[in-house]
Amino acid sequence: MNTMEFDFGMVGLGVMGRNLLLNIADHGFSVVGLDLDPQKAAALEAEADKGKAVKGTTSIQEFVSSLQKPRALMLLVPAGKAVDAAIASLVPHLEPGDIIIDGGNSYFPDTNRRIVELEAKNLHFFGMGISGGEKGARFGPSMMPGGNRQAYERLRPVFEAVAAKVDGEPCVAYLGNGSAGNYVKMVHNGIEYGIMQLIAETYDLLKRGLGRSDEEIQRIFEEWNGSEVHSFLVEITAQILKKTDELTGQKLVNLISDWAKQKGTGKWTSQNAMDLQVPLPTVDIAVTMRDMSAYKEERVLAAQSLAIPSNPTESSENWYVLEEQLRNAFYFAMLTTYAQGLVQLRVASATYDYELDLQEVAKIWRGGCIIRAACLEDIRQAFATNPALPNLLLDPTIGQELLKRQEDMRTVVKLAIDRGIPVPALMTSLAYFDAYRSETLPTNLIQAQRDYFGAHTYERTDQPGIFHTQWD
Incomplete structure (x- = not known):
């Protein structure tokens, strides 16, 4: 084992790194892992199946020298300084043509910088987003x-061997130049924020707005997962709502703090969308609501001093109608959230010269990743039919799905307003739809205001040119 050349190397043998490396070994590749913690290096070999070419080491020199050339090695360490430190420790031992892959959630400008720095040393650097969590890493991520x-x-x-498969197709593809991989993963995470917020709001409407029991809500999400809203996040929501706390016998979700944490990828998505002037309201409000949760x-x-409206219980006759309307509203909002994220990818691709193929992006999101959902096949088909599609809302099939559900969406938003239940992501998704399909918007008045107080000028609808008016 010590004298053989390994196909692939991994730096960082925490759960994700170890699981992914074992996945690679399961598919017939010889692998070597590096971690400065001897216990983690030993755990890699202990967890490997007998007969598999798997080695763990704490020696950088041994690690690098045991890889076949050109060397391919991945970093799965925390984003930021840890990535730069790992690169600095490896570079003196590498040779021209070797490849370093950063598999963490690095911010895409950092990836751009590292590509330039390593190109100067004739080394290749890849930023690669990985989605699917610990289980995905072990059995097939996107x-x-x-x-x-x-x-x-x-x-x-x-x-391609280790990725999740959908219809026999691997959920991995070369995406584009430079930091394209990290950028696509960043937007993936932004969409993830949005859909999680939509699910939470739907849950809140069912629980506080309509007084449904924990068991009824769990049943609803489980049934929905067999419908057009089938997705990983809906599936795990049904599983979460079923879990009973071993200490108290209560539903565990009711004992979990409502102060939600975040690692920053959603914020990065929103910030960059604003830089690109791409409207991303559902993701923006999802980030905002995690911030709001911290003001416990x-x-x-406020709950004691600012009374909310009373919440009458719906009659059983109305309930099944409302359940269907809620599902339609959620699906409507989920589709518009994907649409917003994919517009950001389209604009970013042109701005940063990524050369993204949005059909490929939708294709590799269909399996393995956190935002995998049945609707991604329709999204893939939309871009296969029209690669230049500017917005999913303009695809005839998806557009009709939204039109069929818009009245139910409006009913649900009105219900939330009447009950005093905050559903900003649902509301914002509807507002995005209404704004995008508005031939005229009231921003003509904003342009006039800007010209009034700042002489910022404006354009006219009846003649070309730039104009300024002495308003007073």
Whole structure:
């Protein structure tokens, strides 16, 4: 084992790194892992199936020298300084043509910087988003690599073997130049924020707005997962709502704090969308609501002093109608959230020269990743039919799905307003739809206001040119 050349290397043998490396070994590749913690290096070999070529080490020199050339090695360490430190420790031992892959959630400008720095040393650097969590890493994630197209051929056999499969097709593809992979994963996470917020609001409407029991809500999400809203996030919601706390016998979800944490990828998505002037309201409000959740003490005080409307219980005759309307509203909002994220990818691709193929993006999101959903096949088909599609809302099939559900969406939003239940992501998704299909918007008045107080000028609808008016 010590003298053989390994196909693939992994730096960082935490749960994700170890699981992904074992996945690669299961598909017939020889693998070596590096971690400065001897216990993690030993755990890698202990968990490997007998007969598999799997080695763990704490020696950088041994790790690098045991890889076949050109070397392919991945970093699965925390984003930021840890990535730069790992690269700095590896580079003195590498040779021209070797490939380093960053498999963490690195911010895409950092990836751009690292590509330039390593190109100067004749080394290839890939930023690759990986989605699917611990289980996905072990049994088949969705992977989003970006970097040098020719160098990707060294990686392709490994990645296609270990990725999740949908209809026999691997959920991995070369996405584009530079930091394309990290950028696509960033937007993936932004969409994830949006859909999670939509599910939470739907749950809140069922629980506080309509007084449904925990058992009824769990049944609803479980049934919905067999419908057009089938997705990983709906599926795990049904499982979460079923879980009973071993200590108290209560539903565990009711004992979990409502202060939601975040690691920053949703914020990055929103910030960059604003830089690109791409409207991303559902993701924006999802980030905002996680921020709002941190104001727990103030919310407790406000709940005591700012009374909410009474919540009458729906009659059993109306209930099944409302359940269907809620499902339609959620599906409507989920589709518009994907639409917003894919517009951001289209604009970013043109701005940063990524050369993204949005059909490929939708294709590799269909399996393995956190935002996988049945509707992604329709989204893939939309871009296959029209690669230049500017917005999913303009696809005839998806447009009709939205039109069929818009009245139910409006009914649900009105219900939430009447009950005093905050559903900003649902509301914002509807507002995005209404704004996008509005031939005229009231921003003509905003242009006049800007010209009034700041002489910022405006354009006219009846003649070309730039104009300024002395309004007073």
